[in-house]
Amino acid sequence: MASTLFKSFFFLLFFAIFAVSTAADDTTAAETLATPPHHYAAVPPAHHHHHHSPTPAPVAPPTHLPLHPPAQPPSHHHHHHHIHSQPPAHPPHYHLPPAHAPAPGHHHHHDVHPLPPPTHSPAPLHPPKPRLLRSFISVQGVVYCKSCKYAGVDTLLGATTVAGATVKLICQNTKYPLVQTATTDKNGYFFITAPKAVTSYAFHKCKVVLGSSPTPSCSKASALHGGAAGAPLRPQKSYIDANKLPYVLYSVGPFAFEPTCAHH
Missing domain, CATH: 2.60.40 (Immunoglobulin-like)
Structure with a gap:
């Protein structure tokens, strides 16, 4: 009797795992149809399903599994990961502030104003030579x-x-x-x-x-x-x-x- 129960339990467990795996494949197919082709190429679905397969969930009718993925498509999580994969483009902007930081209160435009005084130096060239008009x-x-x-x-x-x-x-x-x-x-x-x-x-x-x-x-x-x-x-x-x-x-x-x- 115990042997028969053990075999029945083992058979039911195997059937549940097979049903979950089949439902996961159906979910993957549904996500593939709902997601545009250019996003599908960037998201590997295999890694996402391995995280769900180890969980020994109770036996559930396979008819309910295809209904949940459309409500919470895991593909959106992958899109967010791809959007955040662009931050390397922003770090160059964070390196720019240190260049301006050393002179927050100094205006470089004021350094240009001391230049006009040298323009008055050529003036002394004229007085030493008064123009002599011969008459x-x-x-x-x-x-x-x-x-x-x-x-x-x-x-x-x-x-x-x-x-x-x-x-x-x-x-x-x-x-x-x-x-x-x-x-x-x-x-x-x-x-x-x-x-x-x-x-x-x-x-x-x-x-x-x-x-x-x-x-x-x-x-x-x-x-x-x-x-x-x-x-x-x-x-x-x-x-x-x-x-x-x-x-x-x-x-x-x-x-x-x-x-x-x-x-x-």
């Missing part, structure tokens, strides 16, 4: 004849202008002196234009001396303001002449001749 030279002055009362005295009290007197502009800026002569007008005024070879760059090498007087009684050049030895030029103003040429006007004198007075 032509013109000279003006007046010639007088002293009165007999103040003969030999450096004063023009009582003096009168001399018309027709000559003056000379002499420049030593070349190998040979350049001389330009002018004659005074009725007011004793003269105006001399230097040769174009002479410019304001070398005006200090020029001087003006008294020449001759049209009056024999007042013909000796006096030393007043350097008329006898030669007077240096004094810059007055710059101007443009009628020909659009740049000039610098210089002044000398006033000059005077000494009179020859009769003694009583």
